[in-house]
Amino acid sequence: MVAHQRFGDDKDRVVIKSDGKPAYIAGDLAYYLDKRQRGFDLCIYMLGADHHGYIARLKSAAAAFGEDPATVEVLIGQMVNLVRDGQPVRMSKRAGTVITLDDLVEALGVDAARYSLIRSSVDTAIDIDLALWSSASNENPVYYVQYAHARLSALARNAAELGLIPDTAHLELLSHDKEGKLLRTIGEFPRVLETAAALREPHRVCRYLEDLAGDYHRFYDSCRVLPQGDEQPTDLHRARLALCQATRQVIANGLAILGVTAPERM
Template sequence: MTPAALAELVRNTAVDVLSARGLDTSVLPETVTVERPRKPEHGDYATNLAMQVAKKAGVAPRDLATLLAEALTSQDGIDSVDVAGPGFLNLRLAADAQGQIVREALEAGADYGTGELYSGLKVNLEFVSANPTGPIHLGGTRWAAVGDALGRVLSAQGAEVTREYYFNDAGAQIDRFVRSLIAGAKGEPAPEDGYGGDYIAEIAGQVVEAEPGVMEQPEDERNETFRRIGVGLMFEEIKQSLTDFGTVFDVYFHEDSLHTSGQVEQCVEQLKASDHLYAADGAWWLRSTEYGDDKDRVVIKSDGDPAYIAGDIAYLRDKRSRGFDLCIYMLGADHHGYIARLKAAAAALGDDPAVVEVLIGQLVNLVRDGKPVRMSKRAGTVVTLEDLVEAVGVDAARYSLIRSSVDSAVDIDLDLISKRTNENPVFYVQYAHARLSSLQRNATSLGIERGAVENADLSLLTHEREGDLIRTLGEFPRVVRSAAELREPHRVARYLEDVASAYHKFYDACRVLQPGDDQANPLTIARLQLCEATRQVLANGLGLLGVSAPEQM
């Protein structure tokens, strides 16, 4: 019996208990919470339902808990129910009901853990969106990993997710990039406000190779040539780096298109007719303070030119016109001010501000030999995506960036995640999957086939370590749902480490394959089924993180 099925059983039983006594069943929550106790001796699962609703129902919590315990004990799949403290219920499952978790995981296969929380919801997920003025730095690399994993988790809950990269090919940063390329082509130092690093000289050389006469062109024409070719080369390099990292976008949206197509101008005219935009001091202002901003923001400057936020508003308008129900922006640590701004933009467009969500990611630091790693050979002053991948590989890089909440800064220990030991979290999880794959191969070589799961007697899985592992597997659907709901894919990574730990403890305590050529008995088959269910859950979870599930290590 899965936690979700148990929660439903507890609720249905509570409905019966309250109804039989003429009590109000509307006090019951739509979904009952059942959790695994911290101490295994307290049972397989626990719920505080009686304490939660007793007062509203007009019953003492412990009295209601006692009534629920009596009713639940007679239910199929329940071995025992104890009342603890002021009204907690501690439940133990019957062995055959517990084995149902294994059966469900195997029958669902690659779909185990998926749900329909966001079925029919169209989500625009914009992340990375680094300026095309240099390689992706570590902050962008974190979003490349986390954003892709979040997209996978949301999709696993039924959402129709479009991964989008906002290509900032307009504005002052592009002008600085162009000036830096021209300086690089001349063999001169980068301008004071420009970009440094070997990559500038590399791209400048490629522009000259593509347009041999570029340095003799008139200044405006030369600048445009370096802009057109240089930005294109840099962006293609960024896209290739992301693809190699396992992060592929559905849409690459060009900021410049908002201006050249007239969308910014059209959007501004629409806003001028709205009370959310007002004129003052020769400029047009957005009432963003109404949504928590520290000040109202200029949309059209006093010289008549659009401010940067004008493009942001037009971009949100474009997203909504494409039918997206929810627009998620994943921004860097210095972009807190954008939360209120974007919500105000949604309101100005006549939308509920809730259509906009902004996630803020904190900084990433690399550490080696206990000391910060600060320099990149190619980019000069920053560490890039390529630097991290070169040091530890794609899997370790992605996993280490995903496994911590983006709300906090993270230190990546290059020495640790390069180790092939259980100290390294990604190795620990991948090794568990490889070990399980090897176990199945060994069984086949001995002539032992686990067969169809419906033919296995899973009620034989009564060992304490078997129970721990089975209940851990049963948590997977709830973990995936929570990761999607809270926008926290790191929950999946931490959960996989719990699965690996539970499996290794099980394997050390419970012999799966018999020694020599002994005939496999029913317990062997049941344990092989449990092992395959564990392998499936690890594979599914790693897939949600975009990390490989190796069969050999």
């Protein structure tokens, strides 16, 4: 029994039941204590929409352990709905159609499963279209971003074969409006990360990467990066290659932060 009531909960909580088995809250308490013992100063819980009443319990538990309740932060998520062939996938324990995270990973792969869950705000219900998220198309957000990285990687390989080296000495040559837009979007990356971390909103990183990938694709369609035929490399080629190198690095960094791979080839 943990004396929660003295610290703001509506009653004390049983941790170990009379049959010796742990109560529902036991795992959360063990998680908190383990985190604190390993030196973490903040424990963030991600709970379902039906767990609003759990917030006071967890903060009261921290106080009962002699800790500051502020070391507990709770994010309340909304429902995740799966769609297949345009129809919602119904979940029922009785019918055996409960969808686990393992099932989602098996259907979509790790990258798409992770990205599909991160891409929306925590307070927004998520609809995951299984056909969309498993497709190799620009409508698939994670494919769109990963394809941009793969395209940039191929460009870097082709440049190396030509002996073209990126150079930032003449960035003033990047005067095309698509170049300017790409530069500005790259420059927003630190602010996006800072805001996403402060607000616990990793979906901001996803949306940023999609914007960056779009800016890169539009730049690539309008601005030739590599010399063609017998054309000699110019300072503009080198400056554009440097811009592509920076774009590739930012996409790789953003995907790494999300725990999503940045493929060299697709």
